Amino acid sequence: MISCGIDVGSLSGEAVVMEGRDLLGYSIVRTGHDSTSTAKEALEMVLKKTGLSQAQINYTVATGYGRVIVPFAQRNISEISCHARGANFLFPLARTILDMGGQDCKAIRCDERGRLVRFLMNDKCAAGTGRAVEVIASLLEVKLEEVGQLSLSNLQDPPKISNNCLLFAKSEILSLMREGVSVEALLAALCTSIAEKVCELLKRVGLQEKFVITGGIAKNQGVVRRIEQKLGMSALIPPEPQIIGALGAALFAQELAHGQGNPKEKVLPPAQEKLARAASDQ
Amino acid sequence: MLTLGIDVGHCSTKAVLLEDGLVMGKVIFRAAGSVEKAAMEAWEKMRELMGLLESAPPRTFVTGVGRHKGLWGDGSPTEMASHVRGTHHWLPSARTVVDLGAEGVRVSRCGKRGRLSHFLINDRCAAGTGTFLETVAQMMQLSVSEMGLLAEMGSPGVRLTSTCAVFAESEIVGYVHKGVSRQDILWAVHDSLGARVAALVQKIKPEPDLVATGGVARNKGLLKALERHLGISVVVVQEPEMMGALGAALLAADSLGEDLA
Numbered sequence: 001m002i003s004c005g006i007d008v009g010s011l012s013g014e015a016v017v018m019e020g021r022d023l024l025g026y027s028i029v030r031t032g033h034d035s036t037s038t039a040k041e042a043l044e045m046v047l048k049k050t051g052l053s054q055a056q057i058n059y060t061v062a063t064g065y066g067r068v069i070v071p072f073a074q075r076n077i078s079e080i081s082c083h084a085r086g087a088n089f090l091f092p093l094a095r096t097i098l099d100m101g102g103q104d105c106k107a108i109r110c111d112e113r114g115r116l117v118r119f120l121m122n123d124k125c126a127a128g129t130g131r132a133v134e135v136i137a138s139l140l141e142v143k144l145e146e147v148g149q150l151s152l153s154n155l156q157d158p159p160k161i162s163n164n165c166l167l168f169a170k171s172e173i174l175s176l177m178r179e180g181v182s183v184e185a186l187l188a189a190l191c192t193s194i195a196e197k198v199c200e201l202l203k204r205v206g207l208q209e210k211f212v213i214t215g216g217i218a219k220n221q222g223v224v225r226r227i228e229q230k231l232g233m234s235a236l237i238p239p240e241p242q243i244i245g246a247l248g249a250a251l252f253a254q255e256l257a258h259g260q261g262n263p264k265e266k267v268l269p270p271a272q273e274k275l276a277r278a279a280s281d282q
Numbered sequence: 283m284l285t286l287g288i289d290v291g292h293c294s295t296k297a298v299l300l301e302d303g304l305v306m307g308k309v310i311f312r313a314a315g316s317v318e319k320a321a322m323e324a325w326e327k328m329r330e331l332m333g334l335l336e337s338a339p340p341r342t343f344v345t346g347v348g349r350h351k352g353l354w355g356d357g358s359p360t361e362m363a364s365h366v367r368g369t370h371h372w373l374p375s376a377r378t379v380v381d382l383g384a385e386g387v388r389v390s391r392c393g394k395r396g397r398l399s400h401f402l403i404n405d406r407c408a409a410g411t412g413t414f415l416e417t418v419a420q421m422m423q424l425s426v427s428e429m430g431l432l433a434e435m436g437s438p439g440v441r442l443t444s445t446c447a448v449f450a451e452s453e454i455v456g457y458v459h460k461g462v463s464r465q466d467i468l469w470a471v472h473d474s475l476g477a478r479v480a481a482l483v484q485k486i487k488p489e490p491d492l493v494a495t496g497g498v499a500r501n502k503g504l505l506k507a508l509e510r511h512l513g514i515s516v517v518v519v520q521e522p523e524m525m526g527a528l529g530a531a532l533l534a535a536d537s538l539g540e541d542l543a
Binding site for chain 2: 131135163
């Protein structure tokens with residue numbers, strides 16, 4: 001039985017193909033102008049990698065922001081449930097997951113079977129999401145991949161960024177730059193301020209070990225290290241942190257294809273999820 | 283008796299010179315550098331304008347971002363107290379003042395004598411402030427006032443769903459790519475900003491007259507949106523950006539025991 005999970009996010013789309021508990025392959029593509037073509041592109045890429053044809057896939061589950069408009073998916077499941085499921089597959093001891101993407105940040109608690117217990121998310125404010133790193137990196141003309149390393153190479157005391165809002169922080173950082181503060185110190189300040197916001201969210205959701213970080217930000221050592229320092233706890237990082245949502249979707253697809261388990265038990269119905277989301281907004 | 287009010291803002295510095303409750307002179311300029319320098323420059327500019335011979339400034343109150351430093355001037359009233367005092371002087375029936383600044387929105391309620399009773403502030407988030415409008419103006423290569431005019435020509439069609447100004451930027455880019463007209467996008471921008479400011483104003487339970495001050499109050503598109511969301515009319519003073527400086531000068535006079543209310 002071959003299943004496929006597709007995660008269409010705000011900045012990237014991922015596809016994972018599984019047979020039973022074997023991961024056959026995955027792909028990551030940049031999100032284009034519409035979700036449907038991003039999903040198709042991700043699927044085509046993973047099919048090419050694995051040498052499969054679309055007809056061989058028995059069941060497909062879509063997740064992420066663009067999940068409702070993936071035409072070839074049989075079902076869609078919220079990315080929160082999928083992240084919990086995917087993280088549990090890789091790290092069975094995981095109880096708290098931080099998923100930090102390009103446009104939001106989610107703190108998720110799950111049980112020993114990877115079922116969602118509780119979550120909090122910030123998708124209202126760009127400060128404290130991956131977008132903050134992107135915006136400041138381009139302001140300072142630093143490549144996104146280099147932000148983490150550069151921030152860790154800073155030896156001075158990083159300045160404190162007093163503005164919470166990313167737009168205000170931008171002008172604050174520009175004036176600090178004019179005062180002669182080094183790019184490394186500014187990146188250190190940025191990573192610290194993101195880590196602070198993330199830890200706030202994690203504390204509110206009730207952090208429990210083991211703790212996993214997924215999503216694009218997990219590739220940024222500057223942020224990860226500072227989160228670990230603030231929490232006094234080390235984080236588990238998947239080998240490819242960006243595909244956990246799609247992995248969870250592929251796992252759900254396996255179960256659904258087998259008809260085993262009641263999917264309703266694992267997935268909140270849309271109305272209920274909406275309420276939970278509303279409650280999680282400050 | 284002469285008094286001077288200086289309002290050092292995020293964007294520009296304003297000063298008003300007052301003699302016995304009458305405005306003698308006013309200056310407004312974009313200041314670079316430290317707050318103290320901006321205040322000094324305001325006084326120098328005022329001296330030049332008025333042809334004053336004294337080198338030492340008269341009794342001076344400084345408000346705005348500079349007021350915390352307390353390095354310059356004889357008093358440092360809050361932005362809210364200053365705006366309320368200035369606005370009430372201009373329009374004695376004012377009871378609610380919404381100060382639309384570059385990096386913050388402040389809503390204040392005042393009593394019959396122009397004294398601040400309570401207030402609410404948003405200065406933590408760019409959504410709902412002039413900074414957001416300026417960012418959009420830069421994106422669209424327009425001036426902020428042109429943008430307000432264009433917005434009035436637009437019609438409701440698309441909506442901005444993002445709260446955060448940074449996310450809204452990408453939403454706007456998306457609409458541009460989709461071929462939505464500039465005026466319709468700008469209508470949505472002003473509508474969302476108006477809704478955000480209105481939410482803050484509602485919280486304080488506004489009483490008429492509601493007066494808009496601060497530089498952003500010059501944007502007609504925003505005022506229309508604000509009125510639409512509040513359901514009450516918004517009065518704009520003639521020089522909304524000068525109200526803080528005027529208020530500071532009046533408060534300086536008050537402190538000398540002059541009763542100008």
